[in-house]
Amino acid sequence: MFSASVMAGIYIHIPFCRQKCYYCDFYKTVNISLQQNFIEALKNEAKIRKNYLNNETVETIYFGGGTPSVLTAAELADILQVINHEFKVSSGAEITLEANPDDLTPAYLAALKSVGFNRLSIGIQAFQNRHLQQMNRRHSAGQAVDAIINAFNAGISNLSADLIYGLPALSETEWKESLKQVFQLPVKHLSAYHLTYHEGTAFYTWLKKGTLKELKENDSVAQFNLLLDMAIANNFEHYEISNLAKDKLYSRHNTAYWMGTSYLGLGPSAHSFNGASRRWNVSHVETYIKALKNNENYFEEEKLSENDKYNEYILTRIRTKWGISQTEIQQLFGAEKAQHFAQQIAKYKHAQVFKANRQKITLTRKGLFISDEIMADLIII
Missing domain, CATH: 3.80.30.20 (tm_1862 like domain)
Known part of the structure; x- marks a missing residue:
């Protein structure tokens, strides 16, 4: 997506x-x-x-x-x-x-x-x-x-x-x-x-x-x-x-x-993602085999809300060297979410947990140690 x-x-x-x-x-x-x-x-x-x-x-x-x-x-x-x-x-x-x-x-x-x-x-x-x-x-x-x-x-x-x-x-x-x-x-x-x-x-x-x-x-x-x-x-x-x-x-x-590409998951417990929804197969091989043989349901699926899509972006990109772009957030998710991100990131202004390079914000080594806490602050619940 x-x-x-x-x-x-x-x-x-x-x-x-x-x-x-x-x-x-x-x-x-x-x-x-x-x-x-x-x-x-x-x-x-x-x-x-x-x-x-x-x-x-x-x-x-x-x-x-x-x-x-x-x-x-x-x-x-x-x-x-x-x-x-x-x-x-x-x-x-x-x-x-x-x-x-x-x-x-x-x-x-x-x-x-x-x-x-x-x-x-x-x-x-x-x-x-x-x-x-x-x-x-x-x-x-x-x-x-x-x-x-x-x-x-x-x-x-x-x-x-x-x-x-x-x-x-x-x-x-x-x-x-x-x-x-x-x-x-x-x-x-x-x-x-x-x-x-x-x-x-x-x-x-x-x-x-x-x-x-x-x-x-x-x-x-x-x-x-x-x-x-x-x-x-x-x-x-x-x-x-x-x-x-x-x-x-x-x-x-x-x-x-991490970059949001579509993927298909095959087999028990495998997940699939196409940008609009997420789907996951049953975590039981016997049930999986029986369902495929008898043309029965073997998966669950959820449609992703706009908040889900924003959260997905934050949770995956922040893990990487490619980081997060506030400009990209505005382009993909709108001004309101870009403003939310800016407000939340400002809390860490003096904590030395982020570094900015060419409009990309990435975690410093210090930030990596508290990445879960940072992610929780940046997402929208």
Whole structure:
């Protein structure tokens, strides 16, 4: 809704995991016996929703999860074939697969490249086995290193790694080791997230019981600062709150989200957005499969009000290096919302949490630490 370009993205949610990580609250299931029925339902949904993107060119395809790398390369190719048949996919599209390190064997990597994947997002999370075991990750630190090297050797050079800081008992030395390790590898993109204790996860339950202790806030802040300092020293650009890139190899898919581009979400729990409405699929794979088979409803939808659209702009743009433009707010949403923004932003005039450059307002490092508070002030409730 904020971009005039006719381009779009497709997100495909693969809900299967071989085992559940103790911190993760994304929709997933370990019932991999449902995979074949799921793939048929997914292909059916793609065909049913072929007109959702209004024939806009698809510039990014992103397989998330769950753990998409539990599917074989042939199964992934089958899904891609349907996507390419039903949608207008750019010949230079960014096609990303989220993957677990222990799935990325040389043979599997070669097969992924041959069927069209040109970007991998590898879920490493930590380079210490004790933290990996505590999170119930199914790979070792050594497998994480091997996965990145093997992927690069297979000819997939656009590689992203995920790390988590703020883990229970994660020392500054360990965090520094993890960052040093990732920056030594042929990685062009890093997603670094602070651990969040989501209700319904094992970590949340243990935190409430007192068997798991949250890292002190000062230590988390120090780890975030270390992340940014080491990233700068290794020529990585901090372009979004949790994302850093080298050689401008931003995640094109996620950047399109933040810039207001339309996207189609396929699979259970997947979200779709077309500028006027938001739609989300049921978070239950059996219900999803049954509904697609029987032509039943499997989603909910909401129309976006003008306030919703303004809030969407604020919440996504403020996260990025591209920032917020007061002029753009007036053009897109009118003088009243531009005035609201100006009044709210004035509260922070002397707080050094914003910087202005070419009419764009972005968060300073100090502002990043209180970004949630700032967002709450700027949106319209």
